[in-house]
Amino acid sequence: MSHLRKKVIAANWKMNMTASEVTAYLTNFLEEIKTVLAVDVILIPSFTSLPKSSELLALIPGIYLGAQNISSHDKGAFTGEISAAMLRDLFVRYVLIGHSERRHLFGETNDLIHAKIAIAHRHEIRPILCIGETLEERLAGKEKQVLEQQLREALTGFSLEQLANTIVAYEPVWAIGTGKTPTLDQAEESHLFIRSTLAQLSNSTTAQKIRLQYGGSVTPANTREFLSAPNIDGVLVGSASLDPRTFAQIFLQAQHA
Numbered sequence: 001m002s003h004l005r006k007k008v009i010a011a012n013w014k015m016n017m018t019a020s021e022v023t024a025y026l027t028n029f030l031e032e033i034k035t036v037l038a039v040d041v042i043l044i045p046s047f048t049s050l051p052k053s054s055e056l057l058a059l060i061p062g063i064y065l066g067a068q069n070i071s072s073h074d075k076g077a078f079t080g081e082i083s084a085a086m087l088r089d090l091f092v093r094y095v096l097i098g099h100s101e102r103r104h105l106f107g108e109t110n111d112l113i114h115a116k117i118a119i120a121h122r123h124e125i126r127p128i129l130c131i132g133e134t135l136e137e138r139l140a141g142k143e144k145q146v147l148e149q150q151l152r153e154a155l156t157g158f159s160l161e162q163l164a165n166t167i168v169a170y171e172p173v174w175a176i177g178t179g180k181t182p183t184l185d186q187a188e189e190s191h192l193f194i195r196s197t198l199a200q201l202s203n204s205t206t207a208q209k210i211r212l213q214y215g216g217s218v219t220p221a222n223t224r225e226f227l228s229a230p231n232i233d234g235v236l237v238g239s240a241s242l243d244p245r246t247f248a249q250i251f252l253q254a255q256h257a
């Protein structure tokens with residue numbers, strides 16, 4: 001069934017690269033990849049690089065801009081926050097919500113994450129909901145329980161269309177920036193579990209439309225293997241996306257997966 005879902009790779013640059021550095025990156029990356037056909041690419045720079053990136057990517061099909069965060073409020077007295085309308089105005093099409101760094105370093109709760117997903121949908125920005133268990137939770141055999149709770153609390157109450165327009169990224173916390181990855185079987189088991197939980201929250205037709213990404217120590221060397229799993233439709237890449245050539249290799253691997 002995975003042929004129904006277009007593959008999608010995303011680069012989360014986190015708090016790296018100035019706007020000038022992003023400009024140089026994009027020039028190099030676009031030279032390397034040449035055509036984008038079989039795979040959607042989402043580039044997720046810092047807020048300060050969004051205007052320039054938006055300008056440079058405006059005429060390029062298949063490459064979309066994402067933001068790393070979004071305010072849960074529409075507008076008003078929320079100093080330092082960035083609203084959905086501000087992102088839309090820059091042609092931002094996707095937004096990371098609930099990344100493990102936001103959950104663990106900035107105290108984001110599932111309730112806040114739910115509110116952010118709601119506002120993103122209202123402004124037609126597609127959420128990339130990030131979920132994943134810590135090492136402690138996995139060792140205690142609780143990973144499915146954690147994933148189910150994260151999904152339920154973040155995604156209850158949305159329409160089938162909104163759910164179909166959501167990407168869910170499974171990023172085990174212990175695999176982020178560590179060089180450790182789950183085995184292919186472990187990764188597929190988690191993604192299959194995520195898809196069946198999504199079917200309970202919607203229905204099986206909708207769950208089959210939702211794209212699932214794996215994230216955590218993805219490299220050009222392991223991309224193809226992850227993408228061979230029936231329920232993994234893409235990868236969300238941190239460190240290995242900071243070099244345009246390396247991320248272009250990941251893109252090429254994904255195109256041939």
Ligand code: 13P
Nearest residue numbers: 012176177216217238239
């Ligand atoms: P790494 O690819 O550096 O492990 O980071 C993964 C990540 O957090 C992407 O959102």
